[in-house]
Amino acid sequence: YAQENPDEAVQIVLKYAGEDADAAHMRFMLDTELADAQSPDGIGWQTEAQWQALADMLQTYESLPGDVDVTAVFTTQFLDR
Structure with missing residues (x-):
């Protein structure tokens, strides 16, 4: 789901992450994790x-x-x- 809907996935995480959570950082972490999880x-x-x-x-x-x-x-x- 997060791979197909990254912006929405970040918003869902932010809903539970607390007020100090940073959307740009969450998106960076998501993009990094998705890249690491994929291979040829x-x-x-x-x-x-x-x-x-x-x-x-x-x-x-x-x-x-x-x-x-x-x-x-x-x-x-x-x-x-």
Whole structure:
């Protein structure tokens, strides 16, 4: 829905985000998220490199207790179909 109606999606978020929320920032975040979610392989496709980058960032901010083998926690087997 947000991909087809980005302005309306931003307005819906702003309705619940509080008075300090900024529409331009919300639109930037939406556009960024939509771009990140899409790939030539289709929406939602993810790579080992993306998962590793996420794990690295989470470790940097101490949200993960240690190293994670990202190949053990994600799969594309359902996306390949």
